[in-house]
Amino acid sequence: MTIVGMTGNEAVAYAVKQSKVDIVAAYPITPQTIMVERFSKYVADGEVHTGYVCVESEHSAMSACIGASLTGARVFTATASQGLALMHEMLYIASGLRCPIVMGVANRALSAPLNIHGDHSDMMGSRDSGWVQIYAENAQEAYDWTIMAFKIAEERDVQLPVSVNLDGFIITHCMEGVDVLEDEAVNRFLQTRKPLFTLDPEKPITFGAMCLADYYFEFKRQQVEAMQNARRALDRVCKEYKDIRGKNYGILETYEMEDAQAAIICLGSTAGTAREVAHELRGQGKKVGVVKLWLYRPFPIEEVISALKDVKALAVFDKAISFGAPYGALCSDMVSAFYALRESPKIFNVIFGLGGRDVQPSEIAFVFNEALETAKTGVVKEKTMFLGVRD
Amino acid sequence: MVTLKELSTDELFASGHKLCAGCGEGIINRMTLKALRGPTIIVSATGCSEVASTAYPFTSWCLSWVHVAFENAAAVASGVVEAYKAMARRGAWKKHVDVIAMAGDGGTYDIGIQALSGALERRTDFLYICYDNEAYMNTGIQRSGATPHGAETTTSPAGSVIPGKPEWKKDLIGICAAHGIEYAATACPAYWNDYMTKVRKGLEVNGPAVIDVLSPCPLGWRHESARSIEVVRRAVETRYFPVYEFERGKYKLNIKVSQPKSVEEFLKLQGRFRHLFYPTYRKDIIDEIQQNVDSNWNRILKLCEQS
Secondary structure (H helix, E strand, O other): OEEEEEOHHHHHHHHHHHOOOOEEEEOOOOOOHHHHHHHHHHHHOOOOOOEEEEOOOHHHHHHHHHHHHHHOOOEEEEEOHHHHHHHHHHHHHHHHOOOOOEEEEEEOOOOOOOOOOOOOHHHHOOOOOOOEEEEOOOHHHHHHHHHHHHHHHHOOOOOOOEEEEEEOOOOOOOOEEEEEOOHHHHHHHOOOOOOOOOOOOOOOOEEOOEOOOOOHHHHHHHHHHHHHHHHHHHHHHHHHHHHHHOOOOOOEEEEOOOOOOEEEEEEOOHHHHHHHHHHHHHHOOOOEEEEEEOEEEOOOHHHHHHHHOOOOEEEEEEOOOOOOOOOOHHHHHHHHHHHOOOOOOEEEEEEEOHHHOOOOHHHHHHHHHHHHHHHHHOOOOOOEEEEOOOO | OOOHHHOOOOOOEOOOOOOOOOOHHHHHHHHHHHOOOOOEEEEEOOOHHHHHHOEOOOOOEOOOEEEOOOOOHHHHHHHHHHHHHHHHHOOOOOOOOEEEEEEEHHHHHHOOHHHHHHHHHOOOOOEEEEEEOOOEOOOOOEOOOOOOOOOOOOOOOEOOOOEOOOOOOOOHHHHHHOOOOOEEEEEOOOOHHHHHHHHHHHHHOOOOEEEEEEOOOHHHHHOOHHHHHHHHHHHHHOOOOOOEEEEOOEEEEOOOOOOOOOOHHHHOOOHHHHHHOOOOOOHHHHHHHHHHHHHHHHHHHHHHHHO
16 A cells, blocks of 8 residues: 555546556646646656647647547546537547547636636536546545546447546645555556557548438447446446455445435535535434435436435535526436436435535535425425525 | 659549549549558548548548548547557557548638647648638538638628628648748649649658648539639649648749739639629729739749748
């Protein structure tokens, strides 16, 4: 066991180094910059064989990644916010051409107004782009998921791009003790990529042909299959990873859910605060629990139902707004998941933390208490609560 | 320079594609692939050549080919070039691979110029070929930064107030040369030997090379499809399209035109300039175009003399 002091960005860069990536094509954007700066240093010091393509925009970053991935290379990129938005067009092509690219996303608010701090507006805006989405809670998880992400993406029946999301500044810039693996252990876990098809000059192939009404639909249907395969692949990969890491990763993580009456479900760093508050409330005899989703796309319906079916009330935390929609993205998915069930927990949405607004333990305690009240009365007072906003 | 007999008899751009009769792009694709020197990957931008040659499940490309999007051929090519280098460093690949990016003038002069500039600045070892048919033809003939002054397109229609495109064509070679690259050239498929020699030169350069090749479009330029090569030859003979190259800092005129025809002889072959002749003869605009042709020619001659 080697514990190193690292920020989330540094932990991802280190994981990418150990994953023996062939190509990194990236463009700097706050709060992702340190991820690519650290990696450039590995390249400059000759510690990796990786080609670092200093592209002139995020659009070109993803374009170069797609070209490199189709050539058979293992590819990584990283971005945030406006950068991810600029990549939007290419995200769909990366998944449509079945490129197992891994991308670190330092989640950050979208302009306007301009804001550099953390929320999930960026990745939620791309949630239908065909990328597998994983959310890390801290630097350790960002490190572990980055290594696992390559293996999930490159599985034979998956061949899809994977994003590893880490909350801007809260995870990207916070120094933590990260237990890093030996290079040898990563090598054993993550072998060289074995692509199914490549742009090989000696085996002519046409990639990116035009497909109209006669074939396009079938390609999209295959992507749906691949997404479902990704969920199973994640299970397999987590089991394998446990052998070298010792920690149980998976689709989601529960805390005090056995007899919980009210629960919070959330993504990313918020889970740590929520657990801390739940622990305190448990001390006061309140039956509350927390579900942290690691995997957001493909959305694991069965697993969330199984984790939450016995609670009476559920507060769904969304760190992004879906303007004009009934709920935030995660809450919409939760409501859909429970729709077919005869008995569903009473669900309400908590929109919070936009533009990096800090969420205090007292605020989370307030939500738990509201949820407990709902559990008791069966009445949702407020369908969507904007936590910590000045009205 | 090669002789016809020395040309490869391999046809790597298969017939059966859906390009229009007389389309310059099919001719250029065929010539390009006959000038290859070894293992090659083609990166294509979205455009006529792409949609007409790869309607799934068919392809005209008998070598490895990839299309990603409209504005990013140069960026995709960068990824391919660097991936081969990286895989060679870990021993997974041994041979050199040539990479050619091909895009239309819309994908080059306009929406793709940022990606092209980035790839040139990074000294990406590739050849970038722009099929310059002077408008967005694939979407139905809209004006681009390469459309000449006075030409009618569907977004620069010849109206009663504005007679075709008011602006002038961008200087792509000047833009590329300003990046300090080793090789940039214009070419015309009427001079096949000059074009194919340039393709080979562009591949041999260690770093980026750019060729802007004039590509006749019977549909967009509105001329008879059988006269495509004649029309682009006329473009050169009138000095409308100077064929020259920029090599290691030096300019060279490749096709000398000592007794040029007037630009009118080029314009009148094409329906896109018809409004300059009918219903009224717009001498003012034609003179303006002639003056521009003359000054551009003199500018290039001066660059060649200074070299």
